[in-house]
Amino acid sequence: MILRSSFTKITQVERVVRHFSSTTRRERERLVILGSGWGGYEVLRKIDKKRWNVTMVSPNNYFNFTPLLAGCATGTLEFRCAIEPVRRFAPRVNAYSAWCDSIDFKNKVLHCMPATPPFPHASPSDTFNAINEDKEAQRPGDGPSFTVRYDKLVIAVGAYSQTFNIPGVKEHAHFLKDVRDARAIRSRIYECFEQANQPVLSDIQRRNLLNFCVVGGGPTGVEFAAELHDLLHAEMARHYPNLARLSKITLYDVAPSILGMFDEGLVKYTENSLKREGISILTSHHVEKVEAGKLFVKEQGEVPFGLLVWSTGLAPNPLINSITEFKKDRSQRSILTDAHLNVLKLDGTPNPDIWAIGDSATIEDAPLPATAQVANQKAKYLGKKLNKIVKDQEHKEPFAFHNQGSLAYIGNWKAIYERPEGKEKGQPFSQEYGRVAWLLWRSAYFTMTLSVRNKILVPFYWFLTWIFGRDITRF
Ligand SMILES: Cc1cc2nc3c(=O)[nH]c(=O)nc-3n(C[C@H](O)[C@H](O)[C@H](O)COP(=O)(O)OP(=O)(O)OC[C@H]3O[C@@H](n4cnc5c(N)ncnc54)[C@H](O)[C@@H]3O)c2cc1C
Structure with missing residues (x-):
């Protein structure tokens, strides 16, 4: 279980990674979920964790129940009421408090940056592979980044706040x-x-x-x-x-x-x-x-x-900005998907291994509002679909939105x-x-x-x- 053959000295960080790695997990297909918001967290809840080798990458180790945030900001509710921990599902799920900076779709590798403070004993060139046991480093050291491999990927990184570049x-x-x-x-x-x-x-x-x-x-x-x-x-x-x-x-x-x-x-x-x-x-x-x-x-x-x-x-998430391999909506805020939520390649065909949901995704020709309701329903649908895929069963129905109304x-x-x-x-x-x-x-x-x-x-x-x-x- 060597992370980098070129490393003569195994860093403390690598030892931690080694400790978390599991050989049994490798036998199952690797499903990586990006983002622990309304989309990502619901997929995490619904997914069959015994059949999938699930990894969540999100800077937050919690889910935000956004409709209650205004109440929390004014003291009507306590902050704990509006969050759910991602680690509720550990140890069945690998979870990294990290940003996914870029995605190498060809090699199915995610480049991630820890969202935690710098490690006290790591040298700046320590780049390592977090859940794989590959011998070579994935991205030569330009910071304490790491890579995560996937077989299937769910992109649910949401959107940023729009400022219209107004100064200040x-x-x-x-x-x-x-x-x-x-x-x-x-x-x-x-x-x-x-x-x-x-x-x-x-x-x-x-x-x-x-x-x-x-x-x-x-x-x-x-x-x-x-x-x-x-x-x-x-x-x-x-x-x-x-x-x-x-x-x-x-x-x-x-x-x-x-x-x-x-x-x-x-x-x-x-x-x-x-x-x-x-x-x-x-x-x-x-x-x-x-x-x-x-x-x-x-x-x-x-x-x-x-x-x-x-x-x-909403403004586009920088990760979505960095993706050039898939079709996007006119505002460039979200990736276009088909009705099965698979992302659409530039030639309009779906990528069978990648799905996008939530505020960073839009169904081509059938846009829906960027709401928790839509993100949550898409996530439920996708959870069901992935649980069928892992059992080699067919799931042919397209996503259908049931409008519960606005409040x-x-x-x-x-x-x-x-x-x-x-x-x-x-x-x-x-x-x-x-x-x-x-x-x-x-x-x-x-x-x-x-x-x-x-x-x-x-x-x-x-x-x-x-x-x-x-x-x-x-x-
Ligand atoms: C205050 C507030 C109140 C709202 N109230 C309602 C409401 O009452 N009803 C309703 O339907 N909708 C409501 N919404 C909208 C709703 O919250 C969003 O539509 C919903 O959160 C979208 O879900 P999502 O999963 O796409 O994104 P989010 O919930 O925003 O989650 C995105 C996740 O991705 C993570 N992430 C971001 N970048 C990266 C990266 N590079 N790598 C890895 N992870 C990343 C984030 O940390 C986060 O965990 C509200 C929104 C706000 C802000």
């Missing part, structure tokens, strides 16, 4: 894609209040610090603004009464209205409801530049803020719900708003919560928040 956004705005972002946002909200509470500040400085700006009027931006409103009007109003009245939430969007994918009536209802709660909605507004604590809006000029949350859609929390125990297909078929609950929709929202996400632990934790924290309020300590 990456440096000064908060994104909300990961539980770490939620933690940073929560900490910043409480920091703003503590800063504003310092006796040396003028009321103008306090107002500036307590100006919370959200850019992007899609469901994520609206839900965050709504959850923030609940926090400011409940706990902050109680514990910082003089400061809460100086606080303000503004929601910006370049489009003429928010929540573009929802029915016009529901959008009007949401806009009126948010405005009534004191949230300013500035549509048709263009952010041109961001500096520390300052937003430059074409229609308004300079706008000071304490917290800026940026949620203006958005809009604050103050209200939500909106829409299921266009249901409306067309005259089904009940095709459109709901207010408390009924809020109940649907909570039941939907409670039902979708994956582990038994979180099925207990999520309602428990909702209940705790209802009885005792949100925790507003900052540590």
